[in-house]
Amino acid sequence: MSREETVRPGIVHRLDKGTSGLLVVAKTEQVHDHLSGQFARREVRKRYLALVHGSVEMDRGEIDVSIGRHPRSRTRISTRTRKPRRALTRYRVLSRHPGFTYLSVAPHTGRTHQIRVHLTHLGHPVVGDDTYGGRRLRRLPDSIRASAMVGMGRHFLHAASLAFVHPGTGRRVRFESPLPQELEAVLAVLE
Numbered sequence: 155m156s157r158e159e160t161v162r163p164g165i166v167h168r169l170d171k172g173t174s175g176l177l178v179v180a181k182t183e184q185v186h187d188h189l190s191g192q193f194a195r196r197e198v199r200k201r202y203l204a205l206v207h208g209s210v211e212m213d214r215g216e217i218d219v220s221i222g223r224h225p226r227s228r229t230r231i232s233t234r235t236r237k238p239r240r241a242l243t244r245y246r247v248l249s250r251h252p253g254f255t256y257l258s259v260a261p262h263t264g265r266t267h268q269i270r271v272h273l274t275h276l277g278h279p280v281v282g283d284d285t286y287g288g289r290r291l292r293r294l295p296d297s298i299r300a301s302a303m304v305g306m307g308r309h310f311l312h313a314a315s316l317a318f319v320h321p322g323t324g325r326r327v328r329f330e331s332p333l334p335q336e337l338e339a340v341l342a343v344l345e
Contacts, residue, residue, distance in 0.1 A: 167198075175202070202258070204259050
């Protein structure tokens with residue numbers, strides 16, 4: 155193999171720290187470029203599962219609010235930013251529980267922390283998200299707070315499915331990832 159033919163695998167996109175689920179990894183630079191292009195053109199369909207605080211009013215909705223770096227905290231993203239970038243997230247309610255709503259979330263842009271910031275902007279931060287408002291667990295009744303929610307050790311956000319055009323076959327493919335046990339345990343407590 156020549157230097158140009160060396161296989162250079164790579165991660166095509168990222169997940170926020172603490173988010174579980176699917177990642178796309180390319181085995182070659184050509185495949186990486188092809189898949190990265192689909193992400194850049196917003197041709198990849200992504201679906202996440204999220205448990206949020208409160209009761210989301212509408213069964214379906216769209217959050218079209220620009221986001222960017224927080225003006226004072228470089229590690230945070232905010233809707234109040236000096237350099238806003240358009241961000242669009244759609245959601246659908248899967249189930250409601252006392253004090254919580256379980257959502258299917260589809261980000262149509264791929265901004266850093268987009269889902270977490272948008273849901274917080276909506277007034278419904280992701281459960282367990284200490285960065286964007288998930289600290290509300292402290293205000294819950296002891297019976298729930300002492301349950302699986304505290305033991306999950308991260309926020310309740312899971313990349314459940316990805317659909318894109320396969321670079322080799324040219325056919326649309328879809329991959330799914332089941333909800334991890336620690337998040338299933340949280341839902342079981344709420345039922």
